[in-house]
Amino acid sequence: MDDGQKSESTPEAPAPVFLGQTFGEAQKPVFQSTPQPHLEGANSPIYVKNELQWGESNPPPPSFRWGQFFIGFFAPIAVVVFFGFIAEFANSGQYDDLYGYEDASVSPDENGHYSAQISVRPGHEVDYCSIYSDEWSDEEVFCEVNWDDTLKVRQYLEPITQIQPLAFAMDEENGTFSVSYNGASNNANDVSGRLITSNGNLYHRISAADHGTDNTTSTTYLNSTFPPTNQTLYIYFDAVFFSYNEILEVHSCGDVVYHQCNDSQTETGYAMKTSWFGEREHVQIGELTSSNETLWFIPNGDELPSYSVNIQTYDRELEESLSNQDEIVEGVFCMMPLVYIGAIIFSFVKGKNALGWGLLSSSLFSILLFFGFIVLLILSFGGGF
Numbered sequence: 001m002d003d004g005q006k007s008e009s010t011p012e013a014p015a016p017v018f019l020g021q022t023f024g025e026a027q028k029p030v031f032q033s034t035p036q037p038h039l040e041g042a043n044s045p046i047y048v049k050n051e052l053q054w055g056e057s058n059p060p061p062p063s064f065r066w067g068q069f070f071i072g073f074f075a076p077i078a079v080v081v082f083f084g085f086i087a088e089f090a091n092s093g094q095y096d097d098l099y100g101y102e103d104a105s106v107s108p109d110e111n112g113h114y115s116a117q118i119s120v121r122p123g124h125e126v127d128y129c130s131i132y133s134d135e136w137s138d139e140e141v142f143c144e145v146n147w148d149d150t151l152k153v154r155q156y157l158e159p160i161t162q163i164q165p166l167a168f169a170m171d172e173e174n175g176t177f178s179v180s181y182n183g184a185s186n187n188a189n190d191v192s193g194r195l196i197t198s199n200g201n202l203y204h205r206i207s208a209a210d211h212g213t214d215n216t217t218s219t220t221y222l223n224s225t226f227p228p229t230n231q232t233l234y235i236y237f238d239a240v241f242f243s244y245n246e247i248l249e250v251h252s253c254g255d256v257v258y259h260q261c262n263d264s265q266t267e268t269g270y271a272m273k274t275s276w277f278g279e280r281e282h283v284q285i286g287e288l289t290s291s292n293e294t295l296w297f298i299p300n301g302d303e304l305p306s307y308s309v310n311i312q313t314y315d316r317e318l319e320e321s322l323s324n325q326d327e328i329v330e331g332v333f334c335m336m337p338l339v340y341i342g343a344i345i346f347s348f349v350k351g352k353n354a355l356g357w358g359l360l361s362s363s364l365f366s367i368l369l370f371f372g373f374i375v376l377l378i379l380s381f382g383g384g385f
Contacts, residue, residue, distance in 0.1 A: 065354040072358020100313035108304040115296040127314035135305040153286035153297035165272040175228035193237035
């Protein structure tokens, strides 16, 4: 038999079979344990090395977890809004109770006495008060709150004036005006004045004036000139005498330069008077009696106008409580950046990268939103829109 015939009758070698494989089944990769060198010793550990065998592939990388990302993105914003809402809700009602306001209008009775019922809230103290006349009056009545939270009504005493106003004259066509007064002072330390037109524009400013005194009559004259005009001018003029703490005032009674004038002054069209600056002597004429919650006062003088009274009260204990609450809220807000940074570090350490990137993106978005708001304000007020 020739060689060709021998090759056809010779059987083929069987195919290799992997461990755990049955005949006719596709080949599967297995891990083969490679024995490691045995260490000496009675209880020496045995190490087994797993090597990647033929046909095995690396596992695919995990997909980006968008759910964790959005939690990290919106959680810081939600926490800030939540704490702000809680802080505002906790203090909103209490701040309304921090101050109390009492208003009253008082008129004199047949004896010239004034009184009004003022109810102060429990736990409140008087913090501020004001009394002002509803009509023109020379009786200067005011109220003050003392260090012991008591309210006293006081009145200025009529001082003995050193400067007595005499006359005022102004000639628009010739551009002259003159003010005269009786007084011992030979020099007005400060003189100022404004001449104003009927439409409210400044016509002339008086910065200095000729000043002279008649030693025989003790009459002093303040004379000055301005550009002549045919229109009506309004004047506001004063001379300050620091040696007496007095001010000689001259002002028009028109609508352009508004100042209060009595009936006689309104007829002449101007008012001349002496006012004072600095501390003046005053006396107590009434008080707020806490036992019956009555504000009363009896002013000196013949004028009996009506008065409006405004009193503000204050709860000191509530203020201390709100202050402590504010400190707690501020402490929580101060700790929030540290908690935020710790959450970012914790996310990346624990392998929650999507959560960490969401937390970082939230801060970047907040910064961009803040600068965008600033730019919007600049454009709005700068006329960009």
